[in-house]
Amino acid sequence: MHTELVIFDLDGTLLDTIGDLAAACDAVLAARGLPQHTYEEYCHFVGNGILRLVERALPEPLRTPEFVESVRADFVRYYTAHIDIHTKPYPGIPELLAELTRRGIRVAVASNKFQAGTEKLIRLFFPEIPFAAVFGQRPGVPLKPDPAVVGEILARTGVSRERVLYVGDSGVDMETARAAGVRSAGVTWGFRDRGELVAAGADRLVDRAEELLGAL
Numbered sequence: 315m316h317t318e319l320v321i322f323d324l325d326g327t328l329l330d331t332i333g334d335l336a337a338a339c340d341a342v343l344a345a346r347g348l349p350q351h352t353y354e355e356y357c358h359f360v361g362n363g364i365l366r367l368v369e370r371a372l373p374e375p376l377r378t379p380e381f382v383e384s385v386r387a388d389f390v391r392y393y394t395a396h397i398d399i400h401t402k403p404y405p406g407i408p409e410l411l412a413e414l415t416r417r418g419i420r421v422a423v424a425s426n427k428f429q430a431g432t433e434k435l436i437r438l439f440f441p442e443i444p445f446a447a448v449f450g451q452r453p454g455v456p457l458k459p460d461p462a463v464v465g466e467i468l469a470r471t472g473v474s475r476e477r478v479l480y481v482g483d484s485g486v487d488m489e490t491a492r493a494a495g496v497r498s499a500g501v502t503w504g505f506r507d508r509g510e511l512v513a514a515g516a517d518r519l520v521d522r523a524e525e526l527l528g529a530l
Contacts, residue, residue: 317530319446319473320414321464321496323482324425324432325360326504328407329439331427332356333400338393339371342385348373357505361484363426363457364389394431398438404503406523411443413527420471422447424463424480424490446471459486461494468494479529485514499529 325331332353339359340350351359351371359370368386369377376382414421422445425432432450436443447467449455456462468475480491483504491498492515499518500511511519518529 316477317419317479318477319420319422319467319471319479320526320530321422321424321467321478321480323484323487324423324427324435324450326483326506327404327481327487327501328411328423329401329403329435331401331435332360332505334393334397335360335367337400338389338396339367341392342368342388343371345388346385348376360505361426361486363451364393364428390428390431394434397431397434401435401439403439404501404523408440410523410526411440415443419530420446420473422467422471423449424458424467425450426457426486427451459489459493461490464490464494464496479526481526483511485510488514488516491517497529499526501526 322328336353336356343350359367365382365386368389369382372382372385411421421443423432423436427450429450429452433448436445436448447470449463449466451457475495478496479499480496481499481501483501484506488498488500488511497517499520500516502508502519502521508519520526520529
């Protein structure tokens with residue numbers, strides 16, 4: 315099967331962002347005198363958008379819509395200003411993207427991170443890569459695992475579903491691919507474990523970035 319388009323998740327797939335996500339969340343929690351969290355906890359808080367990250371990080375009695383939104387707004391301001399302090403591409407990712415581009419295979423990003431943050435990170439870390447689409451969380455578009463974002467990318471590129479590979483690090487990503495009717499590759503270097511990827515129906519698991527070339 316010839317792949318014409320590879321759609322990547324961002325956090326935990328292209329970029330190791332957990333350090334900056336955790337630092338931003340801890341900062342807004344500390345400003346309110348609230349408990350902070352471990353690296354391992356944040357790995358399980360992320361994946362469903364910033365609102366859910368904030369909600370999961372707050373003590374349960376404080377998870378009212380108004381309070382969550384207030385903390386979310388502070389988080390977005392802090393995180394956007396400190397978005398690349400600890401963040402870095404995973405090993406082999408810049409080379410993988412460059413090789414896909416060299417082969418004429420189009421690449422895109424589908425993330426649950428808010429749109430401005432998604433775009434900023436792509437500009438900072440992959441300025442030379444001609445992404446066909448870079449989509450994050452936007453008003454009116456449901457978050458993954460709803461396949462709407464994949465549908466948008468397919469409409470923009472004109473690529474048929476059977477020629478698409480979706481790459482991510484979580485069960486949410488594998489569910490997104492399945493719902494969209496495209497092939498999936500679960501990467502094991504991200505925030506979730508192999509068991510979650512298998513349980514969510516990953517078509518293939520890859521342990522190193524260069525292995526993705528064999529899934530095309």
